[in-house]
Amino acid sequence: MIQYPTFPSPSSRRGRGLPFNGLAAALAILCFLIGVGLQLAIRQIGFVIVGAIVGAFVLLSLKMCNSWQRALVLRAGKIQGLRGPGLFLIIPFVDQISEVVDQRIRTVPVHTRQTLTRDTTPVDVDAVVFWMVHDPLRAITELDDYEGSVSMVALTTLREVVSSSDLAVLLEDRRRIDDELRDLIEVKTREWGVTVQAVEIRDVQLPDNLQDAMSRQAQAERERAARVTLASAERQVAVELAAAAKTYEASPIALQILQINRVFEMNKNRGTTILMPTTMADAMGNATAFAAAVQAAAQTDRDTTAE
Structure with a gap:
């Protein structure tokens, strides 16, 4: 049965909106209570309506972003720019918050299955990509799904590097492979406003028959080293015995x-x-x-x- 590569499925945060704005809610309630107070004092129902309208306007126009978030505001479909962090105002029913970008460092797991190395050895490689959005405006406007794009680029780049490397290099020189992966992925994603912080290979899994062969080879190498050490010790003993024989002969x-x-x-x-x-x-x-x-x-x- 043919095994196809496993594509990563990152936990998307694009659906996560702005945090709850307690200040806007408190101001909206305060405006409504002021209208109720004026209605009780002056006996006119209009103050309650005005207070409710002002409170709703405050609740819809006053928004807030966390320190690591940026919000893209569209006005009648046109980009007005990024807002945040902190409090900012929008025009209700005219301005629209299209998307909220999280600028914290994120992780994407990447898995490749049955990828052939340069010396035609099938291996399964698991890696983790650490990345962040440094230009939210470009990431949103130039890509439909920047998170999925980063995942796909990381997967294809990992397969390319594994295919162009020998098995011994993957097992012994992971630090250089990690740096090479980071540089290659960052070259492709830098134009999207995404920075790749690091790439780390977690595990390289070999077929069972290859693991057995490597185990036997390692055992044979240890036996050879032990025999060489024993022969060297016997040679030194023979030299000492020859010197002692000359002494006893005299x-x-x-x-x-x-x-x-x-x-x-x-x-x-x-x-x-x-x-x-x-x-x-x-x-x-x-x-x-x-x-x-x-x-x-x-x-x-x-x-x-x-x-």
Whole structure:
């Protein structure tokens, strides 16, 4: 079954209008109450009607934007400009707030499925694009849906970069790929009044068979490194043994004393039986006798010195 690329579906905020204007509502209620008060004081119903009309005019004409919002005002279909942040006035039934733009940084998830890299490896790539609107007027007037356009551009650019990169680069050099994606997307969206802050690749998923092959390759590399290390250690041991052999060749007595020490170390545990050739035992006896003679001669010298 053919798997087509997954297009992102950003959570659109274009339908979000202006926040509730509590100040306009309070002024409208105040105007109506003033009209009611004047009607009770002067006994004329006209003040209530005038107060209601003024309150409705205030409620319809006094608008408010948050610090991160900009409102596009149209007057009889013609652009009057952007309004906000804060309070601003419009002419009821003549001016129209066409759209409210959020200038905060937004995120768009981008997913590509079964995209071939340059070395023909199918991968699934997940990325996140951080962007913001720096020119609301151009973003609204030049594009029908700037959020959807940014999403589509991010998806196509991600597929282009993945197709032109090797698998090893995607796995090992993500920072450079992120910078390249950001630059390419920003070149396309800058004319729309949109700035791309950053692009981050979250995950690169490989096929199961390729993951198994890479795991076996990594295991083989570790085994090869272990064998090389073992061979190097054995070579160093051989060099040291050759040097020790030359030393023992020059001094047979030293070799025999070494043999005695080895036998002593092996016989530390009681109940151990050691079998050795007769020639080796004779050599150890000679070495023992020689060591005893040397010790006796040293003792005789000390006694002579004392007298």
